[in-house]
Amino acid sequence: MNLSQRLHETALVSADKTAYIFMDQKASYRELDMAVSKFSNGLKKLGIKKGDHIALIVGNTPHFIIGLYGALRAGATVIPINPIYTPDEIGFIINNGDVKLVVTLDVLLPLMEGIDRLIPQVENIIVCPTSNSGIEGEHQSLHIYPKLKTITFVIESGEAVYEETVIEDDDTAVILYTSGTTGKPKGAMLTHKNLYSNASDVGSYLKMNESDYVITALPMFHVFCLTVVLNAPLLTGAALLIMPKFSPKEVFHLAKKYSATVFAGVPTMYNFLYQYPDGTAEDLKSLRLCISGGASLPVSLLKAFEQKFGVLVSEGYGLSEASPVTCFNPLDRPRKPGSIGMNILNVQNRVVNELGEEVPAGQVGELIVKGPNVMKGYYKLPEETAAALKDGWLYTGDLARMDEDGYFYIVDRKKDMIIVGGYNVYPREVEEVLFAHPNIIEAAVIGVPDPNLGEAIHAFVVSNLDTLTAEDLTRYCQEHLAKYKVPSVFDFLEELPKNTTGKILRRSLKNHISQTI
Incomplete structure (x- = not known):
């Protein structure tokens, strides 16, 4: 089983169930699955074959979901890219990732024109509209215009027939480039098994179900959003409330209007929500769960947020190389503020010393991780792969400790x-x-x-x-x-x-x- 197959199965049994709401426009699972199939078949007509690499530079829109699942259904490997990266940063990832086709927004066409000479191997650029004005005429003077296709053209050129490419568990589904805070970004290769297992395990751990309405405010190109508030909800038949960008005002509005049940964010988002003067507990009363990750949530902020809004915040931990989730505070046992929680299903965490030996409870060491969610390696970087993956364990570079109850605490980044x-x-x-x-x-x-x-x-x-x-x-x-x-x-x-x-x-x-x- 993989994510694309599961989406199709959900569309068969819950065809009319809402898959996502974007700018107050709803799409059912049937409509989403049909768009994915047509886009997938349209990609094949453009010459995309199993194993080809496709870049997504589209931000938080339905185009991201259709592009991601359509490419996976065609057997391609997807490389999500932050739309606000500089031309040099985007050019590096496209070249290093051997990208053959790019899906982007029309507002980014001037940027794509600027880096066209840097990415000669890209054969097609598929353009998604950010408004009703297409690209015809306005962009005909662009040097790269011969490469351009609208996403409407690609979708309409593909048959509405479900054709699943033969995909193995170990085939690379996504390459996630790290943020590059310590140098050039590295591409973590995540397999179909990596992504499916983590989405499934996270969905089960957080008790996601078809009644959930999940606020998708995190950036879709980031692994936190990709697994926790995109793949896991879709895998469980939930509905996504897609936000083009994070806004405290809009979070409160969506939560109240659609009776949202799940919100996920990084500590900065919780800080903005807490500081927002017009947000009330009444706005968030439908939330059954808030999820925090991406960085450590200060305990004082966690307690203040929960007290002000009357909701539970469950802190977890993950990293790109682990698809990403390895720990979450449990929902059915005591939660410990400041802790990243316990092992999720099928994943092991350990704290070890410099020799790789597990240290006693309470002592600080490096956190290492093992499970079906751990990457197959870094793209074209065998030495870095060997340094990160040892005897099946992923060395995270994070310093942590474990208490006597099996709860883990991140102390800091080893390098910090x-x-x-x-x-x-x-x-x-x-x-x-x-x-x-x-x-x-x-x-x-x-x-x-x-x-x-x-x-x-x-x-x-x-x-x-x-x-x-x-x-x-x-x-x-x-x-x-x-x-x-x-x-x-x-x-x-x-x-x-x-x-x-x-x-x-x-x-x-x-x-x-x-x-x-």
């Missing part, structure tokens, strides 16, 4: 740990203290070189009080942290730099320091 005078300082511990301050909205800390201690702690904060000073925060931290954990410098910013999934860009913070020296 700060060593002050020989003492280990985990940024998250300091950030948790700062987040608990009533006048701190956001906080992040990094290590900077220090001639005496090796490294010192540099804190960046966003405050809602203009009169808050570094001296105030120093005194506050001294009350809650050991002396060597207290930041030596506090930088006040209007906002922290983040990527499109809400993760704080620590490299940008380091660049900020170098530019201000």
Whole structure:
């Protein structure tokens, strides 16, 4: 079984059930499956064969779902790309990923024209409308126009016949390029088995069902959204409430209008929702579950959000290389704030030392993961693959500990740990203290070189009080942290730099320091 097959089966037994709602327009599972089949057959007419690579640069629209499932049904490998990447970033991924065909939005055509010379191997560019004005006439002068096809043309050229290409479990379904925060992006190859197993296990763990209405606000090109609020809901027959982009106002509106039952977001989204002045518990009363992932959710924010809106937030953990989910706080047992939860079905997590030996409960080590969701490797990078995959275990690079009840806690990224005078300082511990301050909205800390201690702690904060000073925060931290954990410098910013999934860009913070020296 794979995702495309399961979608078709759902369409057969629940044909009239709503599959998604986008801009107040509904589509049934029958309509979605028919569009997927026609697009898949249209791709074949364009010469796409099993194993060919297709890039999706379309953002949160039904085109993403049709493009993803249509390509998978044709046996192609899909490479989702962030639409706001620069031409150089997009060009690198398309070239490194050996992309043969691109699906993109009409508003991105000028960008595609700009990088056309960088991607000579791309044979066709399929254009999806963002408005009712197609591409005819307006874009005929584009140099790349001979390559262009509208998605309407491709869909209408394909027969409405379900034709499933013979697909093996180990065939590569998706290549997800990492964000590249430590260098050039690496493409994690996820198989059909990887994606299907994780979507199935997550759906079961979170008790998703055909009655659920899932707010899809996370970016679809990111693995968190791809599995948790796209594949898992569709696999269980739920309905997606697709948001083109995250907006606190729109989340409250959709939740109330459609009686949404599930919301998933990163900590930044929860912070914006909590700070939004017009959001009420009444708006979110239909939610049975909120899911947080992508980064650690500060405990103070988690508790404040739950108290304000009266909903449960279940924190989990994952990474692109694991499709992504490995842990979730259980829904049928006690939840522990600050924990990423326990093993999900069919997945094992361990905490090990530098020799790969499991450490006792309570001790910090590297988190490693094993299961049917773990990638087959990095595309065209055998050495990096060998370093990440050892004896069937994926080494995550995250520092963690496990308590006596089997709950895991992320301490920090291994590479982000700060060593002050020989003492280990985990940024998250300091950030948790700062987040608990009533006048701190956001906080992040990094290590900077220090001639005496090796490294010192540099804190960046966003405050809602203009009169808050570094001296105030120093005194506050001294009350809650050991002396060597207290930041030596506090930088006040209007906002922290983040990527499109809400993760704080620590490299940008380091660049900020170098530019201000």
